[in-house]
Amino acid sequence: MARPAGDGRGGNVTLHAPAAPLAVPVARAHPRRISTRFIAVGLAILVVLAIIAIAAPVIAPYDPEAVEVKRVLGEPTLQHPFGSDVLGRDVFSRVLFGLRVSLLVSVSAVLASTALAVPLGVLAGYFGRWVDTTVSRTLDMILVLPAMLLAITFIAILGPGSVVAAIAIAVIYLPILARVMRASTLVVTRNEYVAGARARGGSHLRVIVTHVAPNALGPVIVQASVLSAFALQLEAGLSFLGLGTQPPTPSLGGMLADGRDVLIQAPWVEIFPGLAIVVAVLGFTFLGEGLRRAFDPRGVAE
Amino acid sequence: MTRQLMFVLRRLLLTIPVLFVMSIVVFLIIRLVPGDPVRTMLGFRATAANVIEVRHQLGLDQSLLSQYVNWIGALLHGDLGTDIVSHASLADLLAQRLPVTFELTGLAMLVAVIIGVPLGVRAATGGRWVKRLTEGFVVFGISVPDFWLGIMFVLVFAGTLVILPPSGYIPFDVDPVGNLRYMILPVLTLAIGEAAYILRTTRSAVTSVMGRPFITFLRAKGISSRRIIFGHALRNAGPSIVTVIGIQVGVLLGGAIIIETLFALPGVGRLVVTAINQRNYPTVQVSVLAIATIFIVVSLVTDLVVGWLDPRVTDGAAT
Numbered sequence: 032m033a034r035p036a037g038d039g040r041g042g043n044v045t046l047h048a049p050a051a052p053l054a055v056p057v058a059r060a061h062p063r064r065i066s067t068r069f070i071a072v073g074l075a076i077l078v079v080l081a082i083i084a085i086a087a088p089v090i091a092p093y094d095p096e097a098v099e100v101k102r103v104l105g106e107p108t109l110q111h112p113f114g115s116d117v118l119g120r121d122v123f124s125r126v127l128f129g130l131r132v133s134l135l136v137s138v139s140a141v142l143a144s145t146a147l148a149v150p151l152g153v154l155a156g157y158f159g160r161w162v163d164t165t166v167s168r169t170l171d172m173i174l175v176l177p178a179m180l181l182a183i184t185f186i187a188i189l190g191p192g193s194v195v196a197a198i199a200i201a202v203i204y205l206p207i208l209a210r211v212m213r214a215s216t217l218v219v220t221r222n223e224y225v226a227g228a229r230a231r232g233g234s235h236l237r238v239i240v241t242h243v244a245p246n247a248l249g250p251v252i253v254q255a256s257v258l259s260a261f262a263l264q265l266e267a268g269l270s271f272l273g274l275g276t277q278p279p280t281p282s283l284g285g286m287l288a289d290g291r292d293v294l295i296q297a298p299w300v301e302i303f304p305g306l307a308i309v310v311a312v313l314g315f316t317f318l319g320e321g322l323r324r325a326f327d328p329r330g331v332a333e
Numbered sequence: 334m335t336r337q338l339m340f341v342l343r344r345l346l347l348t349i350p351v352l353f354v355m356s357i358v359v360f361l362i363i364r365l366v367p368g369d370p371v372r373t374m375l376g377f378r379a380t381a382a383n384v385i386e387v388r389h390q391l392g393l394d395q396s397l398l399s400q401y402v403n404w405i406g407a408l409l410h411g412d413l414g415t416d417i418v419s420h421a422s423l424a425d426l427l428a429q430r431l432p433v434t435f436e437l438t439g440l441a442m443l444v445a446v447i448i449g450v451p452l453g454v455r456a457a458t459g460g461r462w463v464k465r466l467t468e469g470f471v472v473f474g475i476s477v478p479d480f481w482l483g484i485m486f487v488l489v490f491a492g493t494l495v496i497l498p499p500s501g502y503i504p505f506d507v508d509p510v511g512n513l514r515y516m517i518l519p520v521l522t523l524a525i526g527e528a529a530y531i532l533r534t535t536r537s538a539v540t541s542v543m544g545r546p547f548i549t550f551l552r553a554k555g556i557s558s559r560r561i562i563f564g565h566a567l568r569n570a571g572p573s574i575v576t577v578i579g580i581q582v583g584v585l586l587g588g589a590i591i592i593e594t595l596f597a598l599p600g601v602g603r604l605v606v607t608a609i610n611q612r613n614y615p616t617v618q619v620s621v622l623a624i625a626t627i628f629i630v631v632s633l634v635t636d637l638v639v640g641w642l643d644p645r646v647t648d649g650a651a652t
Contacts, residue, residue: 175629176358176625177584180624183609183621188362188366190367191609260475271480272606291484294487295499298492301481305478308481309476316472316476
């Protein structure tokens with residue numbers, strides 16, 4: 032199966048490179064133990080970030096939008112560990128709040144996309160024939176444009192904002208998640224217990240809900256976790272261009288755009304928001320890689 | 334030979350619906366804008382007569398079908414329309430902007446391949462430390478957003494070391510050396526992330542080839558491992574690597590939108606971002622059309638090259 036490209040999607044190239052998982056950190060160690068280690072590290076990072084994001088108003092030492100004229104481009108100090116920005120706002124507090132917005136946008140986008148993709152993928156995989164053709168070909172159209180370009184097209188139409196960015200990200204990843212669910216459903220549907228459930232007189236709906244869907248969900252969860260990492264970068268990129276989350280709401284991408292002109296005088300304005308993105312992306316990447324090894328041994332997820 | 338010809342024809346035919354869908358998407362950009370796009374575009378100072386004039390100029394007062402037919406007809410005749418802010422011909426604008434984007438993405442892909450393929454081969458065949466270092470590079474390349482990497486490059490090379498310009502552009506025909514000096518940081522920024530993907534694909538493709546029986550046979554024949562790796566393993570891994578390069582071009586084009594803005598390069602990517610902020614819809618349409626067309630053509634060429642490298646693909650089983 033195809034691997035995601037750098038934007039999390041395979042594009043519309045009809046041939047696909049073989050799966051290329053991250054290399055095993057310790058050669059030939061027990062696969063189960065490695066997946067556990069990946070999941071543990073990924074989850075640990077994400078849990079900490081989630082707590083920070085949720086509790087940002089409590090943890091943040093300052094109001095992220097409060098302007099302090101005396102502290103304009105102030106260096107990091109004990110009171111302001113990440114320094115202050117162009118308007119004298121506390122960078123540490125802004126990173127906490129920015130993380131909150133970035134995580135909210137990217138995670139909700141991926142969740143919404145998954146919620147739509149799962150039923151579509153199940154229908155396509157379970158019923159096959161014209162249902163499959165209709166669903167698959169329709170979703171393929173989304174792959175005509177590269178991810179970033181599609182997001183920008185959405186924003187050109189609907190106007191900038193974090194909600195539009197989230198919708199764009201959800202649409203971009205819909206075909207990938209649906210394709211994974213479809214492939215996984217195809218494998219599960221071939222099992223004899225599915226035929227058995229049908230033979231006992233179970234309706235299609237019942238068979239899908241109680242037998243097919245639960246067993247086919249694994250690879251989709253893996254994929255969703257991997258895509259969250261890409262979604263986070265995409266959201267940050269859009270906000271950096273001024274097309275995602277709008278000021279004064281702090282967002283990690285927006286902070287990077289604001290600090291661009293004062294980079295040389297005040298590098299802390301640029302370093303810390305970027306590091307926050309990297310850490311969050313690493314969290315999702317590790318979690319996804321661990322989950323892949325544990326729950327997707329067949330390599331159905333892309 | 335006929336089989337290969339059939340493959341090429343079939344792949345060419347497949348491109349037609351893709352181009353059609355893409356044209357519909359681009360066509361709809363201005364028509365889907367909530368409310369009145371012409372009002373949004375011109376702002377509130379525009380008079381009613383102005384609005385009617387621009388609407389007529391863009392053909393928005395006709396039926397949707399005849400709008401599409403006229404639009405496609407004009408496109409095919411090379412008439413891309415005019416920029417509503419600068420009133421410049423969009424065909425001329427594109428002719429100025431496209432070479433910058435081509436240079437940026439082309440050089441970035443070249444650098445990415447030069448870094449990624451040899452490192453991928455080393456990662457597949459080397460010792461434990463080579464494996465660990467290359468894995469670190471892959472995780473780094475995937476997890477660091479390219480624009481932040483670019484900002485850090487500026488900080489180091491333009492801020493601290495002061496050996497390269499932080500941003501800007503000189504056309505290649507005016508000053509080739511100056512042009513390359515301005516291109517180094519943006520190209521490196523885009524190339525690092527791409528190299529990570531190419532490395533990963535090369536590594537897994539070469540690893541899987543190296544496990545096949547014919548490699549063992551070649552070893553038994555006493556052929557040097559250098560020749561086995563470069564003459565046989567890499568040759569067989571070629572189609573996978575080319576496929577990933579083709580897919581990654583789409584990512585590079587997306588990345589170029591951000592990187593051109595970051596480094597103030599006058600390419601198509603920066604054009605589209607500026608146009609969106611100005612609600613300059615005709616320019617948005619033309620730039621999206623240009624980038625998407627490049628992407629579709631590259632996908633086509635990639636598939637044809639893969640078919641040429643691996644004739645089994647042309648049998649149809651693999652497509």
